[in-house]
Amino acid sequence: MSVYRQLATRLLGHDSLFVRRTFGGIHPPAFKQHSLRSRIMDTPIPAQLHIPLNTTQRESLSMLVAIGERVRKYQKLAEVSLGDDHGTSLPVHAPTSGVMRALALAPVADHESSEQLCLTLEADGRDEAIALRPEANAAIERLSGAEIQVRIRDAGILGMGGAGFPTAVKIESGNGFGVELLIINCAECEPYISADEALIRERAEHVVAGAELLRRACSARRLVIAIEDSKNDAIAALRQALESETVLETRCELIVIPAKYPAGSERQLIECLTGVEVPSAEYPTGSGILVQNCGTAHASYEAVVLGRPCISRITTLCGEALLTPKNFEVLLGSSIDFLFGLCGLKQADLSRSVLGGSLMGRELASTESVVCKTTNCLIAAGRGELPAAPAEQACIRCGFCADVCPARLLPQQLLAHCKTGDSIELIEHGLLDCIECGACDYICPSHIPLVSAFKDSKLSIDERQRDRQRSKYWQNRFQFRQYRIKKDKEQSLASRAEARKSSLEPIEQAASEAAADGAGGFSKEQASREIAAAVARVKARRGASSSDKDESK
Amino acid sequence: MTNTLSIIIAAALVNNVLLIQFLGVSSLFYGTRRLGSAVEFALFNFLVLFFCSLANSILYRYLLVPLHLEFLRLLTFVAVSALFATWLLRQLERRLPLSARQQGLLIFLSGGNSAVLGTTLLSISASQSIVDSTAYSFGAALGYSLLIVGFAALRSRIQSADIPKPFQGSAIALVTAGLVAISLLGFAGLT
Amino acid sequence: MLPLISFWPVQLALVAVFCYAITLFIRKIVLVALQQLRTQRSLVTRINNVLPQTQCGQCGHPGCLPYARAISSGEASNKCPPGGKETLFELARLLNEPIRELDPAHGTFKAFSVAVIREEECIGCTKCIQACPVDAILGGPKRMHTVIESECTGCDLCVEPCPVDCIDMVAPTAVPEHAILDSRSVSVQKSGART
Numbered sequence: 001m002s003v004y005r006q007l008a009t010r011l012l013g014h015d016s017l018f019v020r021r022t023f024g025g026i027h028p029p030a031f032k033q034h035s036l037r038s039r040i041m042d043t044p045i046p047a048q049l050h051i052p053l054n055t056t057q058r059e060s061l062s063m064l065v066a067i068g069e070r071v072r073k074y075q076k077l078a079e080v081s082l083g084d085d086h087g088t089s090l091p092v093h094a095p096t097s098g099v100m101r102a103l104a105l106a107p108v109a110d111h112e113s114s115e116q117l118c119l120t121l122e123a124d125g126r127d128e129a130i131a132l133r134p135e136a137n138a139a140i141e142r143l144s145g146a147e148i149q150v151r152i153r154d155a156g157i158l159g160m161g162g163a164g165f166p167t168a169v170k171i172e173s174g175n176g177f178g179v180e181l182l183i184i185n186c187a188e189c190e191p192y193i194s195a196d197e198a199l200i201r202e203r204a205e206h207v208v209a210g211a212e213l214l215r216r217a218c219s220a221r222r223l224v225i226a227i228e229d230s231k232n233d234a235i236a237a238l239r240q241a242l243e244s245e246t247v248l249e250t251r252c253e254l255i256v257i258p259a260k261y262p263a264g265s266e267r268q269l270i271e272c273l274t275g276v277e278v279p280s281a282e283y284p285t286g287s288g289i290l291v292q293n294c295g296t297a298h299a300s301y302e303a304v305v306l307g308r309p310c311i312s313r314i315t316t317l318c319g320e321a322l323l324t325p326k327n328f329e330v331l332l333g334s335s336i337d338f339l340f341g342l343c344g345l346k347q348a349d350l351s352r353s354v355l356g357g358s359l360m361g362r363e364l365a366s367t368e369s370v371v372c373k374t375t376n377c378l379i380a381a382g383r384g385e386l387p388a389a390p391a392e393q394a395c396i397r398c399g400f401c402a403d404v405c406p407a408r409l410l411p412q413q414l415l416a417h418c419k420t421g422d423s424i425e426l427i428e429h430g431l432l433d434c435i436e437c438g439a440c441d442y443i444c445p446s447h448i449p450l451v452s453a454f455k456d457s458k459l460s461i462d463e464r465q466r467d468r469q470r471s472k473y474w475q476n477r478f479q480f481r482q483y484r485i486k487k488d489k490e491q492s493l494a495s496r497a498e499a500r501k502s503s504l505e506p507i508e509q510a511a512s513e514a515a516a517d518g519a520g521g522f523s524k525e526q527a528s529r530e531i532a533a534a535v536a537r538v539k540a541r542r543g544a545s546s547s548d549k550d551e552s553k
Numbered sequence: 554m555t556n557t558l559s560i561i562i563a564a565a566l567v568n569n570v571l572l573i574q575f576l577g578v579s580s581l582f583y584g585t586r587r588l589g590s591a592v593e594f595a596l597f598n599f600l601v602l603f604f605c606s607l608a609n610s611i612l613y614r615y616l617l618v619p620l621h622l623e624f625l626r627l628l629t630f631v632a633v634s635a636l637f638a639t640w641l642l643r644q645l646e647r648r649l650p651l652s653a654r655q656q657g658l659l660i661f662l663s664g665g666n667s668a669v670l671g672t673t674l675l676s677i678s679a680s681q682s683i684v685d686s687t688a689y690s691f692g693a694a695l696g697y698s699l700l701i702v703g704f705a706a707l708r709s710r711i712q713s714a715d716i717p718k719p720f721q722g723s724a725i726a727l728v729t730a731g732l733v734a735i736s737l738l739g740f741a742g743l744t
Numbered sequence: 745m746l747p748l749i750s751f752w753p754v755q756l757a758l759v760a761v762f763c764y765a766i767t768l769f770i771r772k773i774v775l776v777a778l779q780q781l782r783t784q785r786s787l788v789t790r791i792n793n794v795l796p797q798t799q800c801g802q803c804g805h806p807g808c809l810p811y812a813r814a815i816s817s818g819e820a821s822n823k824c825p826p827g828g829k830e831t832l833f834e835l836a837r838l839l840n841e842p843i844r845e846l847d848p849a850h851g852t853f854k855a856f857s858v859a860v861i862r863e864e865e866c867i868g869c870t871k872c873i874q875a876c877p878v879d880a881i882l883g884g885p886k887r888m889h890t891v892i893e894s895e896c897t898g899c900d901l902c903v904e905p906c907p908v909d910c911i912d913m914v915a916p917t918a919v920p921e922h923a924i925l926d927s928r929s930v931s932v933q934k935s936g937a938r939t
Contacts, residue, residue, distance in 0.1 A: 394715065395715075413710075413713070416713035416714060416715075417713055419713070419715075420712075420713050422713070425713070
């Protein structure tokens with residue numbers, strides 16, 4: 001069925017947008033109401049900020065300020081190169097004014113890495129900013145897609161949904177393929193996270209304006225904002241923003257999708273709206289679709305219209321160990337200790353601190369970690385709130401995991417093959433399509449840690465790939481060695497032949513010379529003549545000596 | 554037409570050669586260890602079963618019966634089956650060398666298989682017309698091959714399962730075969 | 745059942761299904777055969793590509809290619825310890841054979857190790873250089889020998905010939921090229937952050 005759906009979508013264009021019921025998914029309780037009780041608040045300026053630079057190599061940094069220098073808010077501090085072929089780099093800006101103190105590795109609250117190089121900024125509390133250059137509406141209308149892209153890049157915007165891919169690069173790769181549909185992802189499906197919802201219900205016009213700017217940047221034909229049906233306030237705010245006069249003219253549609261985990265995953269969202277199933281080895285841009293988070297859209301608005309680079313983000317702080325959970329507009333580089341303190345942390349009740357939601361989140365080693373551009377939620381879990389799992393039991397073949405898998409995989413079979421370690425079977429069963437959402441983990445009655453097993457197996461598949469490449473390399477070296485030995489042998493034979501030839505040469509030369517003198521080399525007559533001459537000489541000598549002897553007597 | 558179809562279905566499912574009449578069960582256990590090789594094996598067995606059975610019933614009806622040499626039928630059938638299986642195996646070796654690695658046992662399993670002999674004997678006794686004989690052979694061969702492939706798929710699922718030590722290997726295969734045989738009894742209702 | 749079959753559309757449908765099934769069967773055979781005929785790489789090459797190319801000789805053959813040839817002529821494929829479990833699986837899949845355990849007579853699975861020469865004891869005899877199948881040892885006669893760690897395959901063919909026994913097999917220190925994730929921290933749901 002999906003093949004025909006895909007074909008129809010391609011033929012009809014993306015006009016065939018409607019909400020489909022996607023396979024699988026779970027409905028865990030949301031736990032978002034506590035952090036949504038109040039409006040987004042700004043944090044006071046912390047004493048120290050460790051601004052993450054998204055890298056661990058000093059070589060990929062080009063610093064624009066020195067240690068000990070005084071900087072102002074919004075000032076560009078460094079350019080971090082991404083290490084790809086195009087030499088793209090992402091700038092980092094100062095979140096507040098102060099003095100640069102150090103450049104060192106520090107723990108960062110990021111989904112991918114636990115440590116990054118950070119610039120330590122000692123804030124002076126004055127919050128002096130450099131002058132921003134906002135654009136007038138008329139000027140914005142005239143901006144071309146490429147110019148918008150440049151401003152987005154210069155503001156250092158990356159994917160705020162959690163992936164952290166530089167937005168300008170994503171748009172550019174989309175331009176290469178030709179993007180027809182831009183989807184703004186406001187479906188925050190994971191429990192505990194409410195940052196996007198809070199952003200939308202307060203700043204919907206900015207989000208919509210940012211979405212339109214992104215649409216122009218990637219020259220998409222169609223713009224859609226997708227949101228879950230459980231976020232009523234946000235939907236109302238968006239509807240109002242779309243109907244009223246906004247900063248920019250938009251041709252934007254709002255589509256409400258059924259609330260389900262994981263509806264907000266990029267590929268699941270695309271499948272829900274368009275029916276297109278993007279292969280796991282490809283990106284959605286290959287199908288002409290680009291998906292951006294609403295936080296990214298908001299940041300794009302600020303970058304282009306207000307001229308404000310990316311120095312803060314909305315982060316949800318929640319959990320039972322906090323007295324007042326809420327959404328904060330957090331300056332990048334603020335430590336988690338500081339933020340928990342703002343919410344009234346009950347230290348005695350804190351059992352663990354988690355980055356992200358309760359299903360895909362990662363436990364943080366220490367609360368000294370700092371916030372980076374992809375930190376969407378921090379949970380200060382109270383006692384018994386996110387408990388350790390009961391012991392793993394045997395698989396009872398209930399099949400619930402296959403019922404809930406959004407990628408239509410068979411976690412039961414995948415687990416069996418993970419245990420034996422058969423990479424080819426795993427790949428055939430689609431392990432590379434697994435989005436590691438944790439739905440199968442959640443539903444398993446035997447508490448089997450499925451996602452960990454799949455992550456480990458993916459790593460061992462990668463390792464196997466590397467081993468194969470290494471084996472090929474060794475094979476080449478071995479073959480070269482065989483070739484070298486053969487060549488050496490041939491050469492030594494050749495040189496020995498040469499040497500033998502050269503040692504035989506004087507003999508041959510003498511023989512040829514002799515042949516040139518005499519009548520064709522050695523001849524008996526000549527020899528007998530020479531012998532006769534020699535005998536005659538000896539006789540003459542004897543005759544002379546005997547005559548001498550006779551005379552002496 | 555109706556009769557032919559019902560004969561085919563009956564031969565394939567209701568009176569399945571492999572798990573209802575239990576002929577040639579050794580190939581069920583040896584030939585089904587990997588799905589890929591089982592498919593090749595099943596195909597080979599299908600060809601051997603069908604054509605041997607067909608050739609034998611033709612020989613019987615048009616050669617042995619008119620000459621009143623029915624008592625030579627066992628000898629003839631075994632000779633023809635063995636020859637055909639060997640010839641087919643040689644063809645296989647040449648074209649599909651990977652499969653030829655199992656040549657040692659294939660000849661024994663296919664040519665000397667009681668299923669081949671059994672199908673032939675049943676087909677000549679089951680019906681009087683040559684069309685019915687052909688239908689019976691075809692159905693029997695089809696049922697046999699399908700079951701080999703299905704059982705191989707089952708075993709590949711079992712391979713990755715967590716089986717208790719005493720049951721690993723042949724024991725679980727026998728248990729599975731028994732369960733599949735019971736499930737085939739469900740077809741008994743079809744005429 | 746019989747009354748149903750005597751209904752002619754049902755008969756037609758059944759015949760059509762049978763014919764379709766048979767054509768699928770025949771198509772599969774033809775494709776497999778064509779693919780096998782069309783494949784440029786021989787069975788030996790395919791087996792060789794699966795083997796780990798350490799040229800260590802633990803299988804009883806002087807290298808990976810000789811063993812590949814032996815396998816294609818019928819030898820057991822479970823004699824390669826450096827290949828690990830994956831090689832056993834892949835060879836079984838390639839040869840359409842059941843998966844077997846590693847033959848204990850030919851060794852056990854061990855962690856990857858590289859050779860290291862204790863330089864104080866090296867006498868510069870070049871015996872290990874001649875033994876190394878991938879030329880991973882640097883040195884000359886009466887000169888210091890040293891193993892280039894990034895090229896060493898861990899085959900330990902150099903350990904035997906050394907007359908002063910100065911070569912050890914140790915765990916590699918080099919970090920693999922493709923960096924492993926530097927945080928493989930336990931994800932929350934493993935410890936049951938379920939709500």
